[in-house]
Amino acid sequence: MNSKDLLTELATRPLLCDGAMGTQLIAAGLAPGDCGMLWCVEKPDAVEAVHRRYRDAGCDLITTNSFGGCTTNLERHSLTGHADELNRAAAQAARRAVGDNAWVLADIGPFGGFLEPLGEMTAAELFKLFVQQAAALKAGGADAALIETMTDPGEAAVAVKAAKQAADWPVIATYAFDRGDGTNYRTMMGTTIEVAMKEAIAAGADVVGANCGTAMNLEDYARLAEQMVRAAGKTPVIIQPNAGAPQNVGGKDIYPATPAEMAALVPTLLNAGVRIIGGCCGTSPDHLRAMGETLRKQS
Incomplete structure (x- = not known):
């Protein structure tokens, strides 16, 4: 699909994004931690x-399988020097799978550390790494960039600017928020919704929002959506909830929300003004199918 058409289409109807990738691969045989x-x-x-x-x-x-595709993350798997190959392959896999029947989002997650002064990475150094990743994903056929699970607005801004430098395409930026007291949502770095949205939009994000989060139940995402739409102003908002707050069962985190429960959240998100709805941890194609059916009935 033409990346330019994504924002045009978004202005006419709400869109459905996909859900979790990692748990799907683990179910297919990927060893946890690999x-x-x-x-x-x-x-x-x-x-x-x-x-x-x-x-x-x-x-x-459809989101590329490249969340950990920054060179700094790949180094932890002894894959230094393979960033271009792996990111390009991730985009190519998504494009082969869906052809022109969906937009392919170039997934770019956090680099896995802290910017100065909390860490040793400078903004200029990180900018180059994110440009490298985004350019490889674009070369593989991605239509737009998804900067996701950010907690530091400084890192989010660097990633958005890098994605804009790498290609002329739409850029989506999402943060992971913690539940806190259930009303004042902040990222792990203490960033408020208002500051998070302001920094991402100022950096050039075309769509802003939230994914994942800590101890967030479905009611939290509903409240978060209302606050986020207000803070984003005229910028479209995306929400990708986990399948409820995880519960530890037998040493494993289980996400309890059923497809029907996730689908029941969709009208609330749409009424709040959310324009893209998807899923994050614990979600599956079954969850997204149910959510999509509700979305289409509502819109």
Whole structure:
């Protein structure tokens, strides 16, 4: 699809983004802790199968398997020097899976550290790394960039600017918020919704919002959405909730929300003014199918 058409389409109707990738790959045999991006070159059929299931579930936006594709993250898996290859392969896998039947989002997650003065990474150094990742994803066929799960508005701004430098395409930026007292949502770095939205928009983000989060239940995402739409002003908002707050069962985190429960959240998000709805941790193609059916009935 033409990346320019994404924002045009978004102005006419709400869109459905996909859900979790990592848990789907683990279900297909990926060992927890292993580098899921390697499957883009070693087992591309498995990655493409996940993308196709989400597209078959009705998702308009399909996210590349490249969340940890910054060089700093790949170094932890002894994959220094493979960033271009893996990110390009991630975008190619998504494009092969969905063809022109969905927009492919170039997934760019946090670099895994802290910017100066809390860490040793400078903004200029990180900018180059994010440009490298975004450019490789664009070369692989991605239509737009998704900067996600950010907690530091400084890092988010660097990532947005880098994505804009790498290509002429729409850029979406989302943060992960903590529940706190259930009313005053902040990121791990203490950033408020207002500051998070302001910094991302000032950096050039075309769409802003939230994904994931800590101890967030479905009611929290409803309240978060209302506050976020107010803070974003005229900028479209995306919300990608987890399947409820995780519960530890037998040493494993289980996300309890059913597809029906996730679908029941959709009208509330739409009424709040959210324009893109998707899923994050614990969600599956079944969740997104149910959410998409409700979205289409409501819009």
